Amino acid sequence: MGFRYDIRLSGSGGQGIILMGIILAEAVGIYEGRHVSQTQSYGPEARGGSSKAEVVISDTEIDYPKAMRLDMLLAMNQKSCDDYYMDLKPEGILIVDSTFVKQLPIPRAFQIPFTKIAREKLGREMVANIVALGAISKLTDIVSPKAIEQAVLARVPKGTEKLNRDALNAGMAAAVKAKKNILPFMRSEREDEDT
Amino acid sequence: MGFRYDIRLSGSGGQGIILMGIILAEAVGIYEGRHVSQTQSYGPEARGGSSKAEVVISDTEIDYPKAMRLDMLLAMNQKSCDDYYMDLKPEGILIVDSTFVKQLPIPRAFQIPFTKIAREKLGREMVANIVALGAISKLTDIVSPKAIEQAVLARVPKGTEKLNRDALNAGMAAAVKAKKNILPFMRSEREDEDT
Numbered sequence: 001m002g003f004r005y006d007i008r009l010s011g012s013g014g015q016g017i018i019l020m021g022i023i024l025a026e027a028v029g030i031y032e033g034r035h036v037s038q039t040q041s042y043g044p045e046a047r048g049g050s051s052k053a054e055v056v057i058s059d060t061e062i063d064y065p066k067a068m069r070l071d072m073l074l075a076m077n078q079k080s081c082d083d084y085y086m087d088l089k090p091e092g093i094l095i096v097d098s099t100f101v102k103q104l105p106i107p108r109a110f111q112i113p114f115t116k117i118a119r120e121k122l123g124r125e126m127v128a129n130i131v132a133l134g135a136i137s138k139l140t141d142i143v144s145p146k147a148i149e150q151a152v153l154a155r156v157p158k159g160t161e162k163l164n165r166d167a168l169n170a171g172m173a174a175a176v177k178a179k180k181n182i183l184p185f186m187r188s189e190r191e192d193e194d195t
Numbered sequence: 196m197g198f199r200y201d202i203r204l205s206g207s208g209g210q211g212i213i214l215m216g217i218i219l220a221e222a223v224g225i226y227e228g229r230h231v232s233q234t235q236s237y238g239p240e241a242r243g244g245s246s247k248a249e250v251v252i253s254d255t256e257i258d259y260p261k262a263m264r265l266d267m268l269l270a271m272n273q274k275s276c277d278d279y280y281m282d283l284k285p286e287g288i289l290i291v292d293s294t295f296v297k298q299l300p301i302p303r304a305f306q307i308p309f310t311k312i313a314r315e316k317l318g319r320e321m322v323a324n325i326v327a328l329g330a331i332s333k334l335t336d337i338v339s340p341k342a343i344e345q346a347v348l349a350r351v352p353k354g355t356e357k358l359n360r361d362a363l364n365a366g367m368a369a370a371v372k373a374k375k376n377i378l379p380f381m382r383s384e385r386e387d388e389d390t
Binding site: 040 | 230
């Protein structure tokens, strides 16, 4: 089987989860030219106010577009983190909005306060999803910062380009910091092996 | 196997096809409380400027969210009509934007000039997709006018509620007219049988 990368983006209704899924899929599909499927499913529980969007990337045509074992989970609130972390592969990446996710179900996770950054650095809480997209482009190899910027600018309302570009950049900077914070844990493991 | 209804919405990039898919899925999933999956797929051909969104409705959980044999195809331009009409079931419904689709691949189709209506009656060509959603709610039994209105109003920018409600209503009115235009064909078939 070829390369396949399964992503679930999750949070509350109103956090812009589905728009994130579309932008991420368009960044990879249109601007990187890879095979991508993007799916949202609703059941009778949909009125509960939770929201999730799935993105599957592959090097061949995607026959089964639902995410299965996750390579990446983004949880923008505590409930979605609790509900979905078990679907992560052992080597999968967990990214949480630490503004709302206070209890980590697994020790290793990228904790970035997307909503707090959007509110305090950008003055608009609603761009927390774009901050998160910026972070994803730095925390994974699935999409380049350039492709994500093209896809964001093609989808956001005219006149909000600067705000959204700033949001992406803030997310990228926060991701670089979060990566450094998570590294000592890996380094000390490596050091333990060496001694 | 239970009830399953497969829809493909298709047209050019910029016609708001993916937003249509999301609104239709949310109308059925959140406001009607049924099982729905909504998917878009991109391949290396995605740069070509075509756009498609699929919606699958079921009375049980949807295992395979890609549309297969279509119960409904909406084609907002000639190319998507030509590319996809063969995926229709024999009893499937074809709905075309007759502003752009001039050659029908099958004789029986609902022809409604969504873009012309949006441009001339509403003064905003960009709401052609909302006009089409209004028509879909009248041409099929899958979503009620009330649910589609709730879903549209939850997704469109604040301040555009009246424009979008007018667009829905214009689409519904045009659909009622299109249904009448298509009926004589059925009636004459019936009459033939009677004589």
